[in-house]
Amino acid sequence: GQNIDQPTEMTATEGAIVQINCTYQTSGFNGLFWYQQHAGEAPTFLSYNVLDGLEEKGRFSSFLSRSKGYSYLLLKELQMKDSASYLCAVRDLQSNYQLIWGAGTKLIIKP
């Protein structure tokens, strides 16, 4: 079956670093996406991984290990505006390339 797991909620301090993990089980993996979603707003695209390794984009980095079915999103130099939900989504060949979404991780940044 298809399954994506993320922690429900995490708390971190402004200026610190936080790592949000995502594990997945799919029949036909074809890429993993991370999105940020502020409360009441639409998800916005952060990163895309299809090959193993680390993709860095400013303060945000995303890592993928296909053999382990594992990804993480790393946020550095945390700012208060980073308080949001972070959604992991996997594109699945067996589902006609549709995205399978995790429930999201609510990140709370404290001063």
Added chain:
Amino acid sequence: ETGVTQSPTHLIKTRGQQVTLRCSSQSGHNTVSWYQQALGQGPQFIFQYYREEENGRGNFPPRFSGLQFPNYSSELNVNALELDDSALYLCASSTPTTTDTQYFGPGTRLTVL
């Protein structure tokens, strides 16, 4: 901003009614996907349209239907509304490239009373 627009922003309906939600895709994008997102949950895939044809459907009943027009804008229609249909409805546009990144509109908040 992604260039994807949705209307209306908010909507209140009663059980049994019908609703139509609209989405205009980002310029150059010929694929539109619709999602339902309940509070505290990730988006659930409803269906996708590519060049005016349905191109995949999630686990939603037939009372959820859609259309895509020649300009790639799209509609989501829901008949016989139920209380559990209350959610944020998101549309996302994309183009079939290697990454096929989806860009979301602001969503329509539907409340069914």
